[in-house]
Amino acid sequence: MSEATSVETMRRIIRQALASMEEHADELGRLDAAAGDGDHGITMVRGMKAAVAVLDANAPDAGALLSRGALAFSDAAGGASGALYGMLFATAGRQLGAGPYATADVAAAMRAGCDVVMRLGKAQPGDKTLLDALEPFLVALDAAADRPLPVAWRTALPAAQAGTAATAGMVASCGRSATLGERSLGHRDPGAVSLTYLLEAVDKVIGEAESDR
Amino acid sequence: MSEATSVETMRRIIRQALASMEEHADELGRLDAAAGDGDHGITMVRGMKAAVAVLDANAPDAGALLSRGALAFSDAAGGASGALYGMLFATAGRQLGAGPYATADVAAAMRAGCDVVMRLGKAQPGDKTLLDALEPFLVALDAAADRPLPVAWRTALPAAQAGTAATAGMVASCGRSATLGERSLGHRDPGAVSLTYLLEAVDKVIGEAESDR
C-alpha cells in the first residue's frame, strides 16, 4: 500500500465511521438511555462529523490524519466517549505514523491506545464499557498478526461482537450507569456497541479496498 | 311553612346544592377548561363545602342562613364565581329575612341578588355568563308568582335550562373566556350550567317537601 493509498483509505474509514454512527445513532441513544443519559448516539455523530470536517486539510500521513480526526472528535463530542475515543485514536494515530503498515503495526498502535484508555478511565474489561469490545478484539488481532491486515481484521471482528453481546450480562461499575448497579443488567453497553460499529466500518473500507485490487 | 320548617328546608337546600356540585364537578371543570382555567367545578365544591360547614350554627331564620352560607361560600371559593354567587345569595338572603315566603317574596329577593351581580360584574344577558340562566329563570318565576313556590319554581326551571343551552351558541365577552372570542363557541358557559344545577337542587328539596305533606 503506498502512502497516498493509506491516507485515502483513512479518509474513507473516517467517512464510513460517520455514516455508521448516523445509521445507528438512535440505537446508541436508546441503549444509553436505559441506564445512562441517552446522548451516546448524538455524541458519536457530533464527534465523527467534526473528524470528517478536518479530513480536507492535507495530512502528511494516515496516522497523522487519524490523530487529527481523533482530536477534532474529542473536542466536539465531549463526554466520556469524547475523551476516551479521542485518546484511543489520537494515540494509535501517533504511533502508526506513515504507512505502509503491517498487521502487527496496527495491532500495536491500537494496543497503545487501549492502554491509555485504561489508564485514564481506570476501567477494566468486565466493567461493562467499550473495553469489553476492544480488549478481546485486540487479543484476536494479535493472534492473527501474521496475516494481511484486511484478513486479520475480519478474523478479529467476531471477538468484539461477542464481547459486546456479553456486556448485556454485566453490571456496570464505571461511567454513568454504574450507579444503577443491577438495574443496568440486560442492556448492552452503548460504548461497546459503538466501538464494534467503528471496527466494522474499518472492515468495510479495508475489506473493499482489498477486493478492489 | 313555619319558620322552623323554612330554616330546615334551607339547610337541606344547601346540603343538596353541595351534593349536586360534587356530582357535577368534573363536568363543570371540563366546561371551564374549554375556554377558561378549568377550576369551576373545584371552586363550586370548595365553596359549597364551606357553606355547609356553617349550617350548624343556629341561624335566626332561613334568610340569615342563606346569607351566612353565601359569605362562607364566597370566601372559600374565591374567583369570579365566588364573588358573584356570594353576592347573589347574600343579597337574596338578606332580603328574604324570616319566612314564611310567598313566591313573589322569593322572586323579588332573587331579583335583588341578580341586580347586584349585574352591577358588580358589568355583564348583560347574552354575554355568555351565569346571567343567561338566571335572567330567563327570574322572568319565568315572576310570571308564575301567583302559584305556590314549589310549583312556580318547577315551572320556571325550563327557562334556565334553555338559557343555559343557548350559551353554547354565544361568544363570551366577559370573564376569562372572553379573550378566546370565537373559540368559546360550541361550549356551554360553566357558570350558567352550575347555576342551573343549583336551581334544580332547590327544586329537588322544595318539591319533595311538597310531596311530603
Next chain:
Amino acid sequence: MTKLWNDPADFRAELIDGFVAAYGRYVRRIPDASGVMAVDGPRSGKVAVIIGGGSGHYPAFCGYVGPGLADAAVMGNVFAAPSSEQVYRCTQAVIGNAGALYCYGNYSGDVLNFDMAAMRCQMEGQDVRTVRVTDDVASAPPDQQEKRRGISGDFFVFKIAGASAARGDTLDEVERLTRHANARTRSFGVAFGGCTLPGQTEPLFTVEPGRMELGLGVHGEPGVSSSEMRTAAEIADLLLDTLLAERPDGGEARAALLLNGLGNTKYEELFVLYKDIDRRLAQEGVRIHRPVVDEQVTSLNMAGCSLSLLWLDDELEALLDAPCASAGYVQSAL
C-alpha cells in the same frame, strides 16, 4: 403534571405554610388570612403595595414580597382569585397612614374581589387605589387596552410600584407611575402544552404534536389561535412582530425585557430563543435594558413562554434599577 400534594383541598394552605417556613427572611404569614406580608412592614408613611391573585404562578405573587417590591400578597387557590374577605384582611394588616395600591392582573375574578375589598376599605376611610395589569396584546385589540388581561408584564408593573413606594412616593405618585408602567408594558406568548391542576389527572388543554397555541393565558387557558410549531428563530420573529406593532408613539428606543418561561419550557430553550430576540431588537434599533430570561410568572407546569417589553423613559428606568429583594427576585447593587 402536578404530582406533589397531600390533599388537593389543602394545597393552598400547605403551600403558604411551606413558603413562609422557607422564606421567613422575607415574609411572614398574615394572621387569619390567606396571604403574606413583608417582615419589615407595615412602615409608617409608606404606601402599601398589595399584589395578589390565584396560586400557580410562582414567583408571582407571594415571591415578590420584600424590600423594594410588594408589602403583601393575597393568595387565592390555584388559578382562583382570592376572596374579597382575604383581600380586605391582608390590606388591614399592612395599610399605614399613606394608603394602599392594589396591583394585579386584569381577570374577572380578581377585579370583582379586589374591587369589593377596595370599596369596603374606602367606606372605612382608607385610601385604596387600583392599577390592573393589562399587558397581554393577544387578549383584546389596542383600542381596548383596559380589557386586556395581565400576564408576565406583572413583573415589571409590580417592580415599578414597589420601587416607587419604597422611596417614599405619595399614593398619587405611586399610582401615576404604576399606571404609566402598565401603559408602556406589552406581552405576547405561545404555548406548547397544558398543565394539570393538583389532584386532577387530565391537563386543562392539550396541544397537538407539531402545533402551538398563540396568545396563551397564564391560567392554563388555551391560546386565542393555533398554528404550526415553528423554529426558535421563527417564534422570536412572531413574538416581536406582534409586540413591535404596538411600540408606543414617541417611545424612545429602549426597553426592559422579560422572556418568561411558563414552567415546562426550560432555561436553555429560552436562551436559544433569546439569541434571536436580541438580534432582531438590535436590528430594530431597540436598546434592551437589564433583560431577564427566567421563570417569573408561571402557569404550573404549562409548556410555553411569553415575552414582555416595558418601554422605558428616564423615570421608569431609575425605578427599574432600584435594588430589591424577595424570595422570587433579587436585584442587588453587587
Next chain:
Amino acid sequence: MTKLWNDPADFRAELIDGFVAAYGRYVRRIPDASGVMAVDGPRSGKVAVIIGGGSGHYPAFCGYVGPGLADAAVMGNVFAAPSSEQVYRCTQAVIGNAGALYCYGNYSGDVLNFDMAAMRCQMEGQDVRTVRVTDDVASAPPDQQEKRRGISGDFFVFKIAGASAARGDTLDEVERLTRHANARTRSFGVAFGGCTLPGQTEPLFTVEPGRMELGLGVHGEPGVSSSEMRTAAEIADLLLDTLLAERPDGGEARAALLLNGLGNTKYEELFVLYKDIDRRLAQEGVRIHRPVVDEQVTSLNMAGCSLSLLWLDDELEALLDAPCASAGYVQSAL
C-alpha cells in the same frame, strides 16, 4: 419535552450566545471557547474558581458565574461533559497568579475531561486543583463517598468555593474549604418523569403512572429503584430518613437546605413538600439556615426534586452568608 430550537446540533452554541446576550451584566463569552467568564475577571491575586459540565442543568453551571461565585463555567453539550480542550481554554482565560480550582459533579465524562485539562495546565506550570461534588447518597454507599455522583449539592459547594476565593483565600485554603463543604453536603432525590433531549421525540425514560423513581440522576438517568407514588408528607419523610441517616458525626444541628426542582415539578408543589420537611427537621432538632426552595440544578424538564443539606459549622456558615450575584442566584445584603 424540549420544544424550542433551530438545529439541535447548534443548541449549545445558540444557548451560550443567548445567555451571554441576556446576562452581559454578569458574564462575557470566553473567546474561541465554549464557556463564559465573569465580567470583572481575571482578578490578580485571586484564585480562579472554574465550574462546568454538560448543559441542561441551568442555572448550573453558567448561571453561577459572577461576583462571589465562579469565575468561569465551561459548557458542554446537553448532558455531555465539555471536552478537555474547552476546559483548558477556559482555564487559560481566567487563571491568574493564584491558581485555579476546578469544581464539578463527579461523572465519568467530566472527570476525564477536567483531569486531562488539569494535567495539561500543571505541565505548563500552573497550579490547578480539583474538588468533585459527590453529594448523591443514592449513587454509592457511605464508605465509598468518592464514588458518588454530584447532583444539587453543586449549589452549596460552588457557593462555598466562590465565597472563599472572593475574600482572597489562598488556593490551599479554597481547596480545603471546598472539600470540607463537599464532605458535609448530602442530597437525595425522587423523579416522577423523564426529559427529552432537543430534537428527540422520546423521553430518556418514563415513569409509570402511580409510581416514582428514587435516587434520580440529573442527566435524565432513571433512579436506582422504583416505588409507589406517595403523598408529599411521605416523600418528605423518605428524603429525610435517607439524609438523616448520614448526618455527620459531631455535626452541629444546623444545616443549609436546598429543595431543588428538576424542571417540571413546580414551586407550589415544592412549597407543599417543604412544609413537611421543615416540620420534620424541627422535630429532629435541626436548625435550618437560609433555606432555598427553587430550581437550581435542573435536568431539562424532568419531573422530580432533590433535597440537599449542607451541615454547617461556623466557617461554612460565614461563607454561605457572603453576598453574591449571578444570573442564576443573587444573595444581597438588602
